[in-house]
Amino acid sequence: MDTFLQQIINGLTLGSVYALVALGYTMVYGIIGLINFAHGEVVMIGAMVSLSVITALLGAHVQLPSVLIILAGLIVAVLVCMTLAYGMEKIAYRPLRKAPRLAPLITAIGMSIILQNLALMIWGRNYLTFPTLIEPTPHNILGASMTDLQMLIVALAGLLMAGLVFIVQRTRLGMAMRATAQNPQVAGLMGIDINVVISAAFVIGAALAAVAGLMVMTYYGIAHYYMGFLLGLKAFTAAVLGGIGNLAGAMLGGILLSIIEAPGAGYIGDVSNICGFPCLGDTLQEKCTASDGQLSLFGSNYQDVFAFFVLILVLIFRPSGLLGERVADRA
């Protein structure tokens, strides 16, 4: 039982990070229908910038409490990422708003390559270590362990998501966003400056990405210029799982994805143990005896397969994700 609980806790932490990144994908998609492939790189830039700021502050021998140092890193990272996303939208996506659907997808891929290699030039190829500012103290929760850093990550992610929901549901900007998502032309006629709304979606997404970047780095203690790719992919998958374009869906998708993939794959390993089967071949039978009856077809090496398999199943039964609305076809 404590193993199960532990897996849930692990999943929850990682899931909150996925969810934050997924929100960036989903907001942009919801409004202009673009898969912003470069979003993962924004997370990476956020992590790298905050790392630079934090190490610089530590190096300058300024006697500040660690919380302030982290906060400083966070603020700079958020600002840099917001500027970056704004610029990216303006240069690479805005001119293509009327172009064929796949054109901005290719520029997004191009931007992703550019950002990665810029980061490589600036921060080098090596894995960078993040100083342990918050000593992870494990707390015992019903036999499972959860560090205070994990709690902080989950809490902060929850807070940010609540904040975003507030912005989208309760403010004028949020209303404009929702209107633009419904119908950009009509929204424009109603006096909404669509460009501002789209920029806002990018910028807010980038801010969340920067926070996620810092979280990932503090949590794992390392950063690398290539880290954005995999994270972005996972978050994108999460967004689709929840129903891309839907905020609650992104959060649900993020947490669900991280909870099902890893532990799920673990249990699949036990379930797909083939040694109990009658009429195995001789070779298999031998291997079973050699491994004390522990021969499973699928182990944790199939973790990603399992995650994608769940995704495909969900999409077969709910073609627009768990919480996605049934939208009209896009050309």
Added chain:
Amino acid sequence: MKFNRSLGLTFVAAALVTAYGCGKEEPKKVEAPATAGAPAMPGATVKIGHVGPTTGPQAHLGKDNENGARMAIDDANAKNIVIDGKKIKFELVAEDDQADPKQGTTVAQKLVDAKVAGVVGHLNSGTTIPASKLYSDAGIPQISPSATNPKYTLQGFKTAFRVMANDVQQGSVIGKEAVTTLGAKKIAIIDDKTAYGAGLAEETEKAAKAAGGTIVAHEFTNDKATDFKAILTKIKAKSPDIIMYGGMDAQGGPMVKQMKELGIKAKYIAGDGVCSAEWPKLAGGAAEGQYCTQAGVPPENMANAKDFVTRFTGKYGPIQVYAPYSYDAAMTLIAAMQKANSTDPAKYLPELAKISYDGVTAKIEFDEHGDTKNGAITLYQVKDGKLMPMAMNVGGKTEKVGAAPPTSSMKSDTKAPADTMKSDTKASGDAMKKDNKAQ
């Protein structure tokens, strides 16, 4: 291959216009070993190729290898080596294969075209194997500093060598040491499902079983992962004495950190991919008291190893993993050329096969396949954030390394690794902070 000044200049000019192969291909022999037979000149340039992924997820390792080879070239040039009456200037032709087998062959062909006298590389087994065929066809000796797949040297190519223990050699030591020296009975294995990690894990598993250990779990991750909590949680339930990892330090670091966060008290041992000076830092202090193995003998036993480390870190920053091997690979090529008194691959290849060269990682000698001959493998333990040699395995026999500084008594360590861990983390954490400042 031999350029006088004017030819060199034409070459640069040609390169500006189009590709840089144009100037070189004029002597129009195709895929044949370069012939050395120009009239005696005061100087000659010899090209040595290096290939590794210098972009993409493994760029840090690729560049590290490249820097190792580059430093060897610089050192050789500083020595003003004279071969066959000519002063030789070595030149490194560094290429990026992005760890992609397809690009591996393309750049291998580029090096063959450029008539390099020898190749250091590639980094990954996946690119080294297909490329080795091209080098073999062209008769160019190739020494990989890091491709550990046993198959690489078992293809029957006379030109394929490596200065690194292969998976079988290293895995068997890890498995044996885990059981005998570290006294583990229940062993959990994790590998990253790359050719290297999986190969190493498989051999470790065999050796551990042979030594009397039981494998309680075998879990998998991948070489880009950062989160291992799910598999570690699963392993924790099996309460192993030791966790063995086949993979690289970028995963090994966070992994031991997460082990500690999950309260796993098991020991941890990994192969050379993890065994870098960076590992304790990447682990944020959590690697204290844990183990890893490296091919070669402890630096204390090698005359020039210390010097290499200081000079390399001074010039290029911290050693990632394989730079010393890469340095040795390049130096071995050059040593063979000196011995044969020729830079012609066809002439110095026989010398290379029977060379005995004192490198920075070990005494380098090749067996009939091109693997290192009964290569020593050293077991290291992390102490105060540094790797300290604690035992050495030569030809299947374990020798304790006593020279290591403070309190290297193995017994006390095996009894209470958890305690050591606790008391040392703080200190190493601080040390790490200092390191970061220094950067």
Added chain:
Amino acid sequence: MNRPRAKSIPPKVWAGVVLLALALALLPFVAAFAGQAWVRILNFAMLYIMLALGLNIVVGFAGLLDLGYIAFYAVGAYVYALLASPHFGIHLPFWVILPLSAGIACAFGVLLGAPTLKLRGDYLAIVTLGFGEIIRIFLNNLNAPLNITNGPQGVNLIDPFRIGSFSFARPEVVLGVAFSGPQKYYYLLLLITIGVVVVNLRLQNSRLGRAWEAIREDEIAAKAMGINTRNIKLLAFAMGASFGGIAGAVFSATQQFVSPESFGLFESIIVLAMVVLGGMGNIPGVILGAILLTLLPEVLRYTMEPLQNALFGRVILDAETIRLLVFGIALVAIMLYRPAGLWPSAVRKRELEVKGGTA
């Protein structure tokens, strides 16, 4: 390095065709002056032409966004690798395996297509992406409990293509002309590529091609016109996959070593970029895109350092870093200046002018 397009129905300009054929025949020798590496690069360019044309059927003709296309390439490559290598000790001839590769890849195409027929646009994209990863992970893991693919170690010593004792992997002198291994493969690849191009050209103008186009433009209208959209879409997946399978088999034979790391997600993305950048749905455009994106990184590899030397007198940035940076910038720039691709199809162009597409 540009290859002019091959016309499907040759008009009176036979001379042009002859010239083109001559140019293509001599190309490997011209390239060899710059180095054998360039012949290899040309070979890879042709592999990518096949892949891009295959993907073009799915994305360009039928309008189904596929981000996991490389899976079929992987399937083709492994079918060849397993049936012509010491791994299982089976050594079937190339011409037997080629259709087999195509067939099995085709079956996988249907396997992917069937459950995803209902999905639209970007949902399809993520499912195909997942499918591509699933295939790669399976290839990487099917060495236990039974060793089928040899896992991450890959399959080595795959038979090269050979006719009798005439092996394509060795340099040889034929009729007084020295052929290197890659040059021989060039002609084999050229033959297959021309075959693939011709089939594609015929497909485009066939009933099936028009049905795909109809589905791409408006699925509901297409259905109303009596097109069996389900079967036609499945056919798009199946045919696209077959070409991927053929390319994979050829890749295996040229490379003589396959391992799962050749079939990552990034490859799928690059092939998609070739299709979109060249001009979706337009065969010459797609060919252009494939050639451009294969050659560009290699040209940059050769020129970046000399160029910096010429401009600044020293190498400021490593060739490899700046190479990919320039590649990324090129992707963005080309799309910004030619949103419909470098050489869009005439139909597409007209559409764009009229309604300006939806974002």
